[in-house]
Amino acid sequence: MNGKTILREAFAAMRRNWIRTVLTMLGIAVGVGAFICVIALGNAGTSKLETQLQNLGENFLWVEAGSRSRNGLRMGARGSRTLVLADADAIVQQVPVIKSVSPNVDGHIQVVYGGDNWSTQYRGVTPEYFQIRRWTLREGSYFTAADVETGEPVCVLGQTVVDNLFGNEDPVGKTVRMGTLPCKVVGVLAAKGVAATGQDQDDFIVVPITTAQKRITGQFWLDDIFLSAVAEDAMVPATKQIVALLRERHHLTAGEDDDFNLRRPEDVVKAQLATAHIMTLLMASVASLSLLVGGIGVMNIMLVSVIQRTREIGIRMAVGATEWETQLQFLSEAIVISALGGVVGILLGAASAGVVSSMFAMPTKLTPGVFALGSIFAAMTGIVFGYYPARKASQLDPITCLRYE
16 A cells, blocks of 8 residues: 555544544644643743843953951942952953953932933943943944043933933933933933843943042942953953952952952853753643643554454455555554644644733743644654554454454
8 A cells, every 4th residue: 555545544544433533633732732832931931031141241240349347247249449440450451361341330310301300220331331231222322432531421321211201202412410410312222121130121321430430429439340251261260360360459368258249140140041941841841741641542542443443454454455554554543643633732832822921921932943843742642652553453363353243
């Protein structure tokens, strides 16, 4: 028998017992649908974390002032004033694996435009900050090194500040008031959304560091130093070299704690990403149990079919059907049932993902790879669980089959 004949016979057998076929297909469909829905949920979470990892910055390191014990009192983050501009200059000059450096001072401030005001965070930095943190512009321009040199009252706004102060009005060229300081808007940053910590990354205003120090804070020390390493594999040696350099510059003895914190935010997001991958795998494994149950249903139905069609098997063999042809006949029926169940399952999974996303506000991400994986699992279920009944049918004795009533 050729392939077309085998498929025609398979569909004919399925039509004769269509209720049993539909119920068997339903088991496969539920398994595939559950698998696709779970993977779609996991993909959305993983994709969000990958975006956050990308948004963190280019091989991003972060030195924060503070965390030192004095007279038995443990000082928290930013509890010391020992981090200064000279430290940032020393790092970029003496640590060769560091590519870019931006000192930072920040705090909360009330920003006013027209009759509207918004409480937000200001950040005083150098132009290198935008490259280190991978901030791109939506419109306008960044401030320049010349603006930093002269302490110009210019600023770049995050999208949240624009939304709350300007609405649909173009902010570039307008003047806002930061506390008592009039400041000209030169650019608007492209939105990044919510960070892994749940913080709105777009709710801030960026000014030259000299403007912040001389006209807003009046302080000479730094809150942070933002750094970018030359490559990802350079971040570990960069960390060791920076710690050693700052301890030497701050005259810390071997028994004294650091008066700064060196952080690698990328490690936190990577740990969350690894956890998300594991959770997706676990949820997919649980969802696959329903596919396993569907496969067992295929095997049971095919075993029943072999018993019911014993005399038919004997007649086929008597007129010349080989063991291989008999086995292929029953295996093709199992594969067709599983394949049709897989198609229904794919539609069910896509619909379920949409329902979960709309009803529970949980993001889902369906990709061609998810559908391909569901299709492969459905086909494999038919092959794996249909093999034993097909093999059993091919091993029957023709004479015994013809005598079967």
